Amino acid sequence: MVQDSHIKNGKISLGGGGGGYKLSNRPNIPTSVLQSILSSIQRGQLDVVFQPIVHHRKEHFFAYESLSRPQCEGKGIPPDVWFQAAYEYQLSTEIDRLALSMSLKKRLELPAKWQSKPIFVNVSPHSLTERAYLEELEHLLQESHCPPSQLIFEMIEYIAYDPKTLFEMLRPLRSLGVRIALDDMGVGHANLSTLVILEPDFIKIDRSLIQNIHLSDRKQRLLSHLLCYMDSGEQVIAEGVEKIEEVQITQQLGIDLSQGYYWARPMAVEDWAMMTPSTFLNTSYSIGGQVN
Numbered sequence: 001m002v003q004d005s006h007i008k009n010g011k012i013s014l015g016g017g018g019g020g021y022k023l024s025n026r027p028n029i030p031t032s033v034l035q036s037i038l039s040s041i042q043r044g045q046l047d048v049v050f051q052p053i054v055h056h057r058k059e060h061f062f063a064y065e066s067l068s069r070p071q072c073e074g075k076g077i078p079p080d081v082w083f084q085a086a087y088e089y090q091l092s093t094e095i096d097r098l099a100l101s102m103s104l105k106k107r108l109e110l111p112a113k114w115q116s117k118p119i120f121v122n123v124s125p126h127s128l129t130e131r132a133y134l135e136e137l138e139h140l141l142q143e144s145h146c147p148p149s150q151l152i153f154e155m156i157e158y159i160a161y162d163p164k165t166l167f168e169m170l171r172p173l174r175s176l177g178v179r180i181a182l183d184d185m186g187v188g189h190a191n192l193s194t195l196v197i198l199e200p201d202f203i204k205i206d207r208s209l210i211q212n213i214h215l216s217d218r219k220q221r222l223l224s225h226l227l228c229y230m231d232s233g234e235q236v237i238a239e240g241v242e243k244i245e246e247v248q249i250t251q252q253l254g255i256d257l258s259q260g261y262y263w264a265r266p267m268a269v270e271d272w273a274m275m276t277p278s279t280f281l282n283t284s285y286s287i288g289g290q291v292n
C-alpha cells in the first residue's frame with residue numbers, strides 16, 4: 001500500500017513492490033493518478049467501452065474487446081499509464097478485478113446479438129497468478145451469466161512476467177474453458193519465447209507491425225511466419241487496422257481477424273444499442289458476404 005512517505009512535492013516516488021516482478025523505469029507518478037486509482041476501487045466504478053473484432057474473411061462480427069477508460073481529475077488518462085501505476089503500487093489485482101467485473105456487467109447491457117459473442121478482457125499476468133483473483137473469477141462469471149468459453153484474457157505486454165509460472169497457474173482456468181490471448185505481439189515483453197511457453201489461443205499483432213503493412217515486404221514475411229506457427233488464421237488478430245489496404249493484405253496473408261478504427265472506434269454500451277451489424281462494418285470493404 002502507498003504510504004505518506006512515498007509522496008513528495010505532489011509526486012509519488014516509486015519503491016519496490018510488484019510481487020517480485022520487474023518494474024518499469026517510471027521515476028514519478030503524480031499523486032492525482034494514485035488518488036484516481038484508489039477512488040475507483042473505493043467506488044467500485046470504472047468506465048469501459050467495447051471495440052469490435054471482425055472476422056474479415058467471413059465478414060462477420062467475431063468478438064469484442066473491453067477497454068477501460070479511467071479518469072483522472074475529470075479527464076481521461078491513458079489506460080496503460082493508469083494500470084501500470086496501479087501495478088507499481090501493488091493495486092493491480094484490485095484494479096484488474098474491477099475492470100473484469102465492470103466489463104462483464106456492461107456486457108449484460110449489450111443487445112443479445114452482440115452479447116452472445118466472445119469478450120476479450122485485458123489483464124495483468126500478475127493478477128492471474130493471484131489465487132484470490134482466480135477464485136473470484138468463477139463467481140463473477142456465474143453472476144454475469146458468462147460462459148467461461150466466452151471469456152478471453154489478453155495478457156498485457158508492459159509488465160514482465162515468467163511465462164512458465166503463468167502457464168502452470170493458468171491450467172485450472174483453461175480447464176474451465178477460459179482462453180488466453182497474447183496482446184501486443186511483436187513489442188515489449190510479448191516475445192517469441194513467451195509465445196512458445198504460454199501456448200496462447202490467440203495472438204494479437206501489435207499495431208506497429210500492421211501500420212502500412214501493404215508497403216512492407218518485411219512486415220508481411222514476419223506475419224506469415226507467425227501465422228504459420230499458430231496454424232489457423234482464426235487465431236491471429238491484426239490490431240490497429242485503419243486502411244482498407246491493411247485489411248486486404250492481412251487477409252491475403254491468411255489472417256482472418258482484425259480490429260481497429262477501419263471497422264469501428266471503441267464505443268460505450270449505449271452506442272452499441274443503436275448499432276446494427278451492417279452499420280458498424282465499413283461498407284467500403286464489402287466483398288459480397290452477409291454480415292451477421
Ligand SMILES: [Ca+2]
Nearest residue numbers: 065122154183
Ligand atoms: Ca488489448
